[in-house]
Amino acid sequence: MTISHPSPFLGTSPFKAKQGYCVYRVRVKRGDRKKRVAKGIVYGKPVNQGINKWKAVRNLRNIAEERVGRKCGSLRVLNSYWVAQDAVHKWFEVVMVDPFHKTIRDDPRINWICKPVMKHRELRGLTAAGKKARGLLKKGKRATKLRPSYRAVYRRHSLMRLRR
Numbered sequence: 001m002t003i004s005h006p007s008p009f010l011g012t013s014p015f016k017a018k019q020g021y022c023v024y025r026v027r028v029k030r031g032d033r034k035k036r037v038a039k040g041i042v043y044g045k046p047v048n049q050g051i052n053k054w055k056a057v058r059n060l061r062n063i064a065e066e067r068v069g070r071k072c073g074s075l076r077v078l079n080s081y082w083v084a085q086d087a088v089h090k091w092f093e094v095v096m097v098d099p100f101h102k103t104i105r106d107d108p109r110i111n112w113i114c115k116p117v118m119k120h121r122e123l124r125g126l127t128a129a130g131k132k133a134r135g136l137l138k139k140g141k142r143a144t145k146l147r148p149s150y151r152a153v154y155r156r157h158s159l160m161r162l163r164r
Contacts, residue, residue, distance in 0.1 A: 001025055006093055007083050014079040016110075020101035022075070024094045025083065026064040032056070061129040064092040065122040072096060076113045077122040080129060 006015045006023045015021055033054045035042070042049050056063070061080055069077045075096040083091040097104055099114040112118070121127050125134050135146045145153050 003093070006095070014095045018103055020098045020104040021078075022096050022098070024068045024072070024096060026068055026092050026094055027089045028060045028064045028067075028092065030060065030085065030088060030090055058125075058133040059129060060090050061092050062122070062125070062127070062133050064090075065094050065127055065129055068094045068096065069120055069122040074098070074100075076118055077120075077127055078110075078113065079127060 001024065003023050003025050005017070015023055032052065033056045035051045035054050037051065040051055042051065058066075061082065065077050065080050069075075076099050078095040078097050080092050080094040083093050085091065097110065097113050099105070099118075105111050105114055122130060125131065131137055134149065135143065138146065147153070
């Protein structure tokens, strides 16, 4: 849901009280994910028989950003932050920016988000929550097996190169 002003929270807020910015509050269900299978029937090896205790690859904050980004396709996700939680749900506020608003396009500090390459950053793991889920907040020797991505590193290590 859209809210008129963001909740007060610690840290520096990405939200600016000016035209072109808006905040959405999102509710995400906590806990493990459930495998989507028809009638609970899973085929294959016993190791893959589980339905209920599947751990998500991404964090809940990233899932919240993705949901808002899909609903509001014309806006860009700037950032998000945790607001509240109970036993069942977590609430996040996602700061969105209108890339075609004149105030945003004329501001040199935020107009980078108007470029076409910044479309759906949240779906490609480029926001702060997405980078955290990919392990890219680490640098240097701690992240040698994470960059440019864990899939690329796996491919680099696993691919057999035979010189002719």
